[in-house]
Amino acid sequence: MQRRYLGLTAAVAALTTAISVSGCGSVGGAGDVTLRLVAADYNLDGGDGTKKYWQDLAEKFEEKNPGIKVDVEIQSWNDVDRKVGEMVKAGKAPDLAQIGAYADYASDNKLYSAAEMLSIPTQANFLDSLAEDGKVHRVQYGMPFVGSTRQLFYNSTLFEKAGITEAPTTWKELAADAKKLKEDGVATPFALPLGPEEAQAETLNWMLAGGSGYVDEIGTYTLNSSDNIDAFEFLKNSLVTPGLTGPVAPGKLNRKAAFEAFAKGQVGMLNGHPSLMQQAEKNGVKYEMAPLPTPDGKKRPSMGVADWMMGFKQNGHRKEMGKFLDFVYSDANVIAFADRFDLLPVTLTASQKMASDSKHQKVRKFLQALPSSVSYPVSKTSWAKVSESIKQQIGTAVEPSNTPAGVLGVLSREAAALDSATQ
Structure with a gap:
C-alpha cells in the first residue's frame, strides 16, 4: 500500500528506550568470512564516488573486525536489480544487496529478517514509515538505505x-x-x-x-x-x-x-x-x-523513495552481516553517504542531525516534503x-x-x- 512518511519526534523517544533496553545489541561474533555486497551506483557524472565510499567504509570495518572481509561490487541502476536477480536464480546470491526492491525475495524465503541481523538500536532507528514499507506479512526484511523526495x-x-x-x-x-x-x-x-x-x-x-x-x-x-x-x-x-x-x-x-x-x-x-x-x-x-x-x-x-538493503540467507553469514550493517547504519556513515550524494538519511538520529545543521540547508525542502510524500508499493x-x-x-x-x-x-x-x- 501507499505509505506516508511520518515525523521524527515520537520515534526518537522510542529509539531512546530501545537503546537503553538493548545494551550492546543482539548480534555478535565473527567468522573468517568474506561478505559479498552488490550495491547501486549513485554517481550522476560517471565518477567513482560510490565505489570509493564503500571501499573506504569496508576498510574501516575490516580494521575493527578482523576475520571479516567485505567485497563490494558496484552496478549501475540500469542493471543492478537484474544482476542480483540473475545471481539469485543461478544459486549465487550475494550476502547483501543494496537495490530497488526486496519483497519478492522475502516472499521466496531467501532473506534474513532485519531482526535476525541487526542490533535492536539499529533496527529501532529507522524512520517509522520506512520500516513499515520494509515489511512483508508484518516482518521487516527490507532495510531502507537512503531516501529522496x-x-x-x-x-x-x-x-x-x-x-x-x-x-x-x-x-x-x-x-x-x-x-x-x-x-x-x-x-x-x-x-x-x-x-x-x-x-x-x-x-x-x-x-x-x-x-x-x-x-x-x-x-x-x-x-x-x-x-x-x-x-x-x-x-x-x-x-x-x-x-x-x-x-x-x-x-x-x-x-x-x-x-x-x-x-x-x-x-x-x-x-x-x-x-x-x-x-x-x-x-x-x-x-x-x-x-x-x-x-x-x-x-x-x-x-518519496527509499532504496533498499537486504541480507540473503544462502551463505549463512547472518552474524557477520549484522555486524557490518550495524556499522553501515551508524550516524556518521549514514550522513556521510547522504551528504556525498545530496540525498536524505533514513534513520531518526541522522535525520535530526541533518535537519538541524546549517550545512545541509539546501536539502531542507526535500526533508520538509517527507511527511506527506508517497512511496512505491514496495x-x-x-x-x-x-x-x-x-x-x-x-x-x-x-x-x-x-x-x-x-x-x-x-x-x-x-x-x-x-x-x-x-x-
Missing part, C-alpha cells in the same frame, strides 16, 4: 531569458512555459525521462500530481485509473507531441542523461531529486525548485516485476502510434495478474 527543478537563467517570472503551478502553465522556452531556442524545454533507468519514478511523479498513484488505499493496483490516464494524455498531447520534451524520445531518455543535460544548462525544467543540486552547481548552472505542478494548482503529495511481492514492466513499457504511452489508455490498460492487467500470482 522530488521537486520541480527549473533553470532560472533560461526562465529569465524567455520572460518567465515564476515557477508554473498548473499543468497549463507548465506547457505554456515550455513553449516559451522552445521559442527562445531551448533544445529541451522539459526533460521527460521515461527510459528504462528510472521510468517508474517519473511515472509516479505525474500520477501523484494528477491525484492518483500506483495503488489505491487498500493496495489494489490502479495504473489505468482515469486520473492516471489524464496525466499521460497531458504529457503526450501538451508536451511530447508539440516537441517540448527535446530531441530524444521520452521512452529512450534515462534519468542520468536528463540530469546531465540539465547540469549543462540545456534543459529548462525537469523533476529532480536532491543530488541534482550538486551536479548543477558544479557547472555553475543557476536553478530554483518548486513543487511539481498539478492540473488545478492545488498542492498534492510528492513522491511491500507488495509483485512490485519488482510490475516496476520492471513499467520501466520497459511506459515510454510507449506517449508515442504517436499508441494511446495512454491502451498502454496503461495493458500494464494494469499485467500488474493485477502478477499480484494475484504472488498472493
